[in-house]
Amino acid sequence: MTSVTVRVPAKVNLQLSVGPRRDDGYHDLVNVFHAVSLFDEVTAWDAPRQDTAGPGVTASGEAGSVDGSPDGSVSVAVEGESAARVPLDGGNLAVKAAVALAARAGRRPDVRLRIRKSIPVAGGMAGGSADAAAALVACDALWGLGSPREELMEIAAELGSDVPFALFGGTAVGTGRGEKLTRVPVAGRFHWVFALAEGGLSTAEVYGECDRLREATGEQVGWPSASDDLMAALAIGDAKALGAVLSNDLQPAALLLCRPLARTLAAGREHGALGALVSGSGPTCAFLAESEDHATTLATALEAAGVCRTAVTASGPVPGAEIV
Ligand SMILES: C[C@](O)(CO)[C@H](O)COP(=O)(O)OP(=O)(O)OC[C@H]1O[C@@H](n2ccc(N)nc2=O)[C@H](O)[C@@H]1O
Numbered sequence: 001m002t003s004v005t006v007r008v009p010a011k012v013n014l015q016l017s018v019g020p021r022r023d024d025g026y027h028d029l030v031n032v033f034h035a036v037s038l039f040d041e042v043t044a045w046d047a048p049r050q051d052t053a054g055p056g057v058t059a060s061g062e063a064g065s066v067d068g069s070p071d072g073s074v075s076v077a078v079e080g081e082s083a084a085r086v087p088l089d090g091g092n093l094a095v096k097a098a099v100a101l102a103a104r105a106g107r108r109p110d111v112r113l114r115i116r117k118s119i120p121v122a123g124g125m126a127g128g129s130a131d132a133a134a135a136l137v138a139c140d141a142l143w144g145l146g147s148p149r150e151e152l153m154e155i156a157a158e159l160g161s162d163v164p165f166a167l168f169g170g171t172a173v174g175t176g177r178g179e180k181l182t183r184v185p186v187a188g189r190f191h192w193v194f195a196l197a198e199g200g201l202s203t204a205e206v207y208g209e210c211d212r213l214r215e216a217t218g219e220q221v222g223w224p225s226a227s228d229d230l231m232a233a234l235a236i237g238d239a240k241a242l243g244a245v246l247s248n249d250l251q252p253a254a255l256l257l258c259r260p261l262a263r264t265l266a267a268g269r270e271h272g273a274l275g276a277l278v279s280g281s282g283p284t285c286a287f288l289a290e291s292e293d294h295a296t297t298l299a300t301a302l303e304a305a306g307v308c309r310t311a312v313t314a315s316g317p318v319p320g321a322e323i324v
């Protein structure tokens with residue numbers, strides 16, 4: 001095999017309940033992930049060592065090369081949505097994934113990666129995590145490793161809390177840091193609009209702001225649990241009931257760090273969204289629509305209201321990272 005392409009979805013969090021801060025700096029969560037049809041695509045090519053010195057596999061010219069380990073190297077090129085804001089060095093999560101998989105397999109991480117982005121960068125939709133998951137699947141196939149799923153999930157969890165879900169897909173409850181996943185049964189399909197913002201928000205900063213707010217208000221933080229009403233709405237495919245119970249504990253912090261988002265959420269509600277919330281750590285706002293047609297109308301209305309950079313429609317649940 002000389003190249004493998006993997007398509008990987010974005011996520012929205014239907015319930016993000018944040019428990020107390022742990023000693024390791026992370027928070028225990030009840031994180032109901034939902035994969036939606038907004039996809040990045042990662043292609044991995046065979047790259048013998050002498051071929052990896054020169055990057056530049058895209059027309060956009062946005063490419064970089066990095067020594068993945070003392071005895072191998074990875075090059076990466078990125079194109080599409082906000083590609084200029086994606087690192088082209090060892091900080092790229094897809095590069096980290098290739099290096100981690102090669103180390104686990106005891107081989108050189110010689111590979112050329114190309115990432116086609118549609119998922120907003122630093123948007124709270126786990127775009128970097130998605131690229132890491134896609135790179136794991138692509139390199140595993142390219143190198144003929146046939147790693148068991150559990151092993152890819154383990155490497156994924158080391159790369160980031162959201163990475164395992166990008167492999168898993170569908171709808172799932174994540175506990176621990178969000179990496180321990182249990183599938184949730186869902187009937188039918190839900191239609192969404194995502195309002196993309198101008199800039200991004202740092203996930204660590206949003207968690208930090210959440211801690212600060214809780215401290216300032218003296219809020220008692222309990223142990224989170226999955227909402228029965230949410231599970232019931234998903235099981236019967238009831239969009240109206242789902243819209244009423246969407247929740248995100250990080251939302252107040254994201255709204256403080258990015259004040260215009262309050263107007264974006266209000267505009268979505270005014271135009272009949274069944275539910276409106278900040279996606280994960282933001283700043284993307286997610287709106288649940290009544291139907292595919294309603295999603296299209298809502299996206300147009302949000303753009304016309306000037307409350308976002310752009311609005312895209314998508315539906316879920318969809319599968320996790322898969323070879324195309
Ligand atoms: C907000 C979410 O996207 C919701 O799915 C995730 O919880 C964030 O997942 P992620 O971006 O993969 O996060 P990681 O790369 O693991 O961690 C980035 C930073 O977010 C904070 N973090 C993340 C996950 C978690 N359960 N508790 C945390 O406090 C920590 O400050 C951490 O240093």
Ligand SMILES: Nc1ncnc2c1ncn2[C@@H]1O[C@H](COP(=O)(O)OP(=O)(O)OP(=O)(O)O)[C@@H](O)[C@H]1O
Pocket residue numbers: 085086087091092093094115120121122123124125126127128129131132162200201203280281282
């Ligand atoms: N392949 C990648 N795509 C996007 N960003 C990447 C990638 N690799 C590393 N990054 C870095 O990670 C940061 C966060 O990017 P990402 O798009 O994953 O944020 P996010 O969607 O808010 O994450 P999450 O929802 O998991 O908290 C970016 O600002 C960028 O510097």
